[in-house]
Amino acid sequence: MPFTLRLHRVLKAPPERIYRAFTDPAAMCKWLPPHGFTGTMHHMDPRVGGSWRMSFTNLAAGAQHTFGGEYLELQPGSRLRYTSRFDDVNLPGEMVTTIELKPVFCGTEMQVTQEGIPDVIPEAACHLGWQESLLLLTQLVEPDMPG
Template sequence: MASGTVQLHRVLRAPPERIYRAFLEPDGLAKWLPPFGFTCSIEHLDARVGGSYRMAFRNFGNGQSHAFGGEYLELLPNQKIRYTDRFDAPGPAGQMITTIVLRAVSCGTELTATQEGIPEVIPTEMCYLGWQESLEQLARLVEPEIQE
C-alpha cells in the first residue's frame, strides 16, 4: 500500500545545469544520494525518457543493503526530472514517483523535490530525514567553485 508524500524545498548556490547533472551522472548520484551512514552502488543508469536505473544502498554499520530501481518519466534539461522508484523484493511494495523541479534564481537554483506513493511501512518523517541528509550532501557536491 502506498500512502505517503514528502515535499522539500532548497535554494542551492549552484547553477541548474550542475544540479541536473548531479541527478543523472552515476558518480555524482552515488556521491550525494545515500543518506548519512550509507554507501551507494549504481548497477546501471540510462538517463533518458523511458530509460531505467538500478542501484543499492548499503548500511555501512551493519552491511545490510536494499536495492531499488525505476524508470525516467520526464527529463527537461536543467529544469525537471521525474522518475519512478520500486524496491526489490522483499522490500516495501509499490511504486513511488519522484519529481525534481529546478529554477534559476539570483543566487543559484531553487530546488523542489516531491516524492509520492511512499509505502505505509516507511514513516514519512524518515523520508524527510533521509532527503534532508541527501540534499545537504548534494549542496556539498555542487556548490563549491573549484579552480584548477
C-alpha cells in the same frame, strides 16, 4: 496508505550542475545515500524510457537495499521525473519523484516531490534521509571549482 513528501531548497549552484548530479552515476553515489550508507549504481540510462538501478548498503549492519526505476521526464537544467521501486517485497509499490529546478538570483530553487512512499517507511525517517541526502547534494554542487 502511501504518502507524499515535499521539500524545498535554494542552492548556490546553477541548475545545470544540479541536474547533472541527478544524471551522473558517480555523482548519485556520492550524494544520494543518506548518512551511514554507501551507494552503488548498477545501471543508469538517463533518457525518457531509460532505466536506473542502485543499491544502498548500511555500513554498520551490512544490510543492502536495492531499488530502481524508469525515467519519465528529463528537461536538462529544469525538471526530472522518475519512478522508484524497491526489490524488497516488504516495501511495495512504486514511487514517483519529481525534481523542479528554477534559476534565481543567488543560484537555483529546487522543489522535490516524492509520491507513493510506502507507509511502512516512517514519514519522519523519509524526511531525515532526504535532508541528509540534500545536504550532501549541496556540498557536491555548490563549490565553484575551476576546470
